[in-house]
Amino acid sequence: MTPTIHPGLEDIVAASTRLSSVDGLAGELIIAGFALEELAGNATAEETLFLLWHDRLPDAAELADFCGRLAAQRTLPSVTLDLLRATAAAKAPVMDALRTTAGTLSLWLPPSDDPWAEAIALTARFPVIVAAYWRLLHGEEPIAPDPVMGHAANYLYMLSGNQPTKAQVRGLETYLNTVSDHGFNISTFAARVIIASGTDLTSAIVGAVGALKGPLHGGAPGPALETVFEIGRVERAEEVLRAKIERGERLMGFGHRVYKVRDPRADVLSAAAERLIEAGGDRTVYDLARSVEETALRLLEEYKPGRNLKTNVEFYTALLLHLVGMETELFTPTFAIGRIGGWIAHCFEQREAKRIIRPQSIYHGPRGRQWQR
């Protein structure tokens, strides 16, 4: 009997998780018990991390302690910083630098009895690596982390050297919370496969960063805003988009593999972008993006009626992170800074399961080759 092959495993349920529920038909995302809409705009980045890792929100004392432990782990080992400098000289993309230097973090961890020490160090240092690398890449010296600032605020501060506004921090935290977990996406599954071997957390996280780098990984904001910039003026939207559709190009920022109705993350990020505008953010790009969206949805319905393509998370991620003040090359690294909370929570959940993840393969190659040389 020939066994059934499940390429891509998309029809297979590999685990039960307490971390997040993705319901593409209902357009519903639950993160650790909270509907996304309930959590994303309210929690700080630290609260969401604690929630994912411990399945409850911290009380005031626990939160202060947790924030303090994260802030205390923001200093990079000198070897990591040296490697960032060398990597910047080679002009490597930010995600490549993050993958490579993240691997060094386990090597200079102070010994600790705390099972969360490696998790805290990795999480605290991801923004430090990205910000330091970004500045080195642009010929600027890294800015030392500010231990008084929160996780998200300090990231923005280390990027620019400017104190971020409250609205910017809130916008970034809403984004980080929104992408903190999303079922068994590719990078999360990669992390679980690796950690299930009994290896260290850093190995799993480095593997996840490597997978997130891939262009087929969903959720990471790629060129969604590039079309908006290419269009440039509201009046050109219809002409440019119509030409793209007629050339058979996919419109970046619309449609999702899982969500058949509106992606709930898109709503949350769209609202966050609006709040940033209300707080004085750059209205030009925002208005243009809204107009492009409206035109794109109308044209998609015209050319592909009934396909019901919606604005996806990439579109609003790009818009929100642009309004927060980030350049496109920082979008995917910032996604990693948000998703590491989920990766780590999944690694701890997988460790508790105490079993390897190892499907079967069947062989279709030749047999009986003889050595004749």
Add this chain to the structure above:
Amino acid sequence: MTPTIHPGLEDIVAASTRLSSVDGLAGELIIAGFALEELAGNATAEETLFLLWHDRLPDAAELADFCGRLAAQRTLPSVTLDLLRATAAAKAPVMDALRTTAGTLSLWLPPSDDPWAEAIALTARFPVIVAAYWRLLHGEEPIAPDPVMGHAANYLYMLSGNQPTKAQVRGLETYLNTVSDHGFNISTFAARVIIASGTDLTSAIVGAVGALKGPLHGGAPGPALETVFEIGRVERAEEVLRAKIERGERLMGFGHRVYKVRDPRADVLSAAAERLIEAGGDRTVYDLARSVEETALRLLEEYKPGRNLKTNVEFYTALLLHLVGMETELFTPTFAIGRIGGWIAHCFEQREAKRIIRPQSIYHGPRGRQWQR
């Protein structure tokens, strides 16, 4: 309807592959069309790499070209060497150093149109990294690779600085061929999950090294020989082993999750060890190991009748690599040097499949939590 969960995916066939066939009930391993027994003792390391990557053996001109291209890629970027020095100062385990420094290899690759360039560089440099790190860890300077030597011979040369004997090279090549591929083991599956995102080969290989580091990864020779050294003299074998079994300890080196009959790799490695002895290898440990094996199998049958536990690949790997002249800490890194050929072949096969690997999860956490702070 509650969907069926397949934790560990062990009952699921995830792909069809042309690379290797593992038949645990028949005790049969086919690698790219060759029964293991036909390939392992005949092929050079380079021939097996070419075979795995191109599904046929090279002709003489192709083989010379392939060997030359591998040999030309043995120089490490200076950044990689600097990182090895820093890592050695931190006394990190060899596998941690390999995972971390392997990540740097993609950053200083010369641009190339050859789709195999990254594969060749990674494969050629794995032994260089391990040997350089091993020497740095012991306060010695790395030995420059010898471009005239083959892949396996040069690895042994870089470790010790001595020209290896023909028997040692043959022994090591038999080992590297034997472990070059083995179906969907944990590290291979991790590499396939990562590369399926469309990311670079280095990301997939770094993830695989991280998974291979895990104690639950099969095949990597751990403490199998430690029991032999602990026993020390043939006369003590029965007493020590009996005490271990009665304390409920697992005897390392016996039994395998997949192979219910004798592991075919054990036979091949056992024969290779015998040939090394015939060529003048150290008979003391060999005779002791054989005696320990015989006693262990007899006692296992006495205490666990019908379980039919056999000597596994770890036991003979440890014996063979010891006879080749390696210390225990080099066993798993040397496994990686063999398995990278299979990892890369699987990555290319997965790329051709052009689909992500992403199973589903179901959610058992709470719902409807409200934000009240």
